[in-house]
Amino acid sequence: MLEKYGFDVTFTDAPARDYNLEMVCRMGEELSPGLVVVDTSTPSIDNDLDVCKKIRQVLPHAFIVLVGTHVSALPEETLTRCDAVNAVARREYEFTILALAQTLKEARDGQVPDLSGILGLSYRTMDTEACAGKGADAKPIMQNTDRPFIEKLDDLPWVSPVYKKHLRIADYFNPNARFPMVTLMTSRGCPFRCRFCVYPQTLTGRKFRFRSVENVIEELKYVKKAFPDLKSVFFEDDTLSASKKRCAALSAAMIKEKITLAWTTNSRVDPDYETLN
Known part of the structure; x- marks a missing residue:
């Protein structure tokens, strides 16, 4: 979907290619993507979140979003567990990820993107005003309305x-x-x-x-x-x-x-x- 709309995409199945975490992080450093999408499942969620933490270390400014069954069922719990993750795209995520990519692309340098209108997205707010009075580390989790299932x-x-x-x-x-x-x-x-x-x-x-x-x-x-x-x-x-x-x-x-x-x-x-x- 992203390639259809003109985005430059690198898609990697690390387990299938026998890539270890070091290789994945090295790839991230070389490509320096603005958006990282990670597929998840319940059996792999602990490892998935560990991978996200490592990716965050090498890509401090990337937007990391998770997709898949586990995070669709438990978006808030997942975001609470791992502050390296910015967001979860719930349920069918093709158009949610597309809308997110377009929003991030359109945001000016240094501008906090407005994610409130992206259906199907749960995210940790980056708006400092929303965090005011809630402690230095507080980043409230927002739950947008579900995206309707794709009919066509x-x-x-x-x-x-x-x-x-x-x-x-x-x-x-x-x-x-x-x-x-x-x-x-x-x-x-x-x-x-x-x-x-x-x-x-x-x-x-x-x-x-x-x-x-x-x-x-x-x-x-x-x-x-x-x-x-x-x-x-x-x-x-x-x-x-x-x-x-x-x-x-x-x-x-x-x-x-x-x-x-x-x-x-x-x-x-x-x-x-x-x-x-």
Whole structure:
């Protein structure tokens, strides 16, 4: 999304590339970014915050924002735990991060950016007036209104060019998919209420939203050309089979367009035989 709107982006998956913290910090020093976005999860949150502290040491003026399931569920707790972090972009964050980047870019040198209008953002205020009378170290945490879920998923850029430009598909595998593979998403949200499933509860919500079949097919054609050695696709939808009609339409279109890649996806345990077939 940021590249689509003209921002210069470096995207690094440090664990996949076997980069240690020293290498990440060295990269930060060399690039000197104004905005650092860190993906998080509950199992990794302690390490994620330690990384942010180290990044802050080498990039004292960078704006550090966290995204992901854990921080969406516990934004205030996360910001309270780590003063190296400036903000949390809650739930679906594509347009929140874009708005943040645009706001930071437009702020004049030395000017405190006004973040109050960015939907979906929780942040530690940098306004000295807001801190007045609350102690020298007080930085109140502000919680902006939630950003509505994205209804038109076709408006989002494809993820596969990100693989092509920034990542190596050889670094990724899934035990339920043939290697090498790519991970795509054709829909978001899930109407079911399984307690164990973290994504609808924290990121994507309960409403099932989906890309058009035509949009998905065009991306599948792209990945076949971009990655000649590709063997399979993992559709990382919350529940691809949530709509029986759309599932059938997508499958029929893949057959019609001769998309012969093997694919796997997330589903429930109770879809009927017609849907599975």
